[in-house]
Amino acid sequence: MLKTFDNLEEYARKIKHLEDEGDSLTHDIIRRLNQTFITPFDREDIYSLTEALDDVLDFIDAAADWIVTLKIPHPPMEAIQLSEIIYASTQEIEKGISNLHNLKNVYKHCVEINRLENDADTLLRQGLARLFENNTDPIKIIKLKDFFEDLESATDRCEDVADVLEAIAVKNM
Numbered sequence: 557m558l559k560t561f562d563n564l565e566e567y568a569r570k571i572k573h574l575e576d577e578g579d580s581l582t583h584d585i586i587r588r589l590n591q592t593f594i595t596p597f598d599r600e601d602i603y604s605l606t607e608a609l610d611d612v613l614d615f616i617d618a619a620a621d622w623i624v625t626l627k628i629p630h631p632p633m634e635a636i637q638l639s640e641i642i643y644a645s646t647q648e649i650e651k652g653i654s655n656l657h658n659l660k661n662v663y664k665h666c667v668e669i670n671r672l673e674n675d676a677d678t679l680l681r682q683g684l685a686r687l688f689e690n691n692t693d694p695i696k697i698i699k700l701k702d703f704f705e706d707l708e709s710a711t712d713r714c715e716d717v718a719d720v721l722e723a724i725a726v727k728n729m
Contacts, residue, residue, distance in 0.1 A: 558623075558631045605717065615706050616710050628703065639707065652718065666719075672714070676712075679708070
């Protein structure tokens with residue numbers, strides 16, 4: 557969405573659809589969790605992982621919605637870079653979850669997600685500094701600041717997923 561920066565409403569609709577599917581899966585997992593007597597991991601960890609994954613989707617959806625709602629004319633460079641970090645983080649999440657059967661391999665993906673989140677923190681500060689430096693319109697500053705913060709919050713939620721994955725690995729090794 558941010559790289560091509562065309563068909564923004566269509567991209568936002570697709571992202572919203574995926575977020576809705578995520579909500580549906582979250583509800584289904586929680587329902588099944590409440591009906592299952594024996595689980596492969598602690599019930600609380602499964603619940604925490606499900607909620608953390610849902611939060612990642614929520615912030616991605618919020619950022620996509622901001623682009624359309626605020627009619628952002630072009631994406632700031634830092635926003636594109638933050639979206640790349642979100643993508644890389646979600647790839648690491650997928651690898652971490654795929655390795656839950658082999659818990660020793662989960663940790664390296666958690667470390668990478670944490671590293672990526674630190675990079676996102678730096679990008680957020682750089683993006684905000686450039687935003688404040690290059691703009692005098694307070695409304696534009698507020699709009700873009702919220703957009704930047706939702707992108708960075710998605711990386712924070714990815715780090716929350718990594719924390720849960722790491723906890724599962726530590727408890728079950």
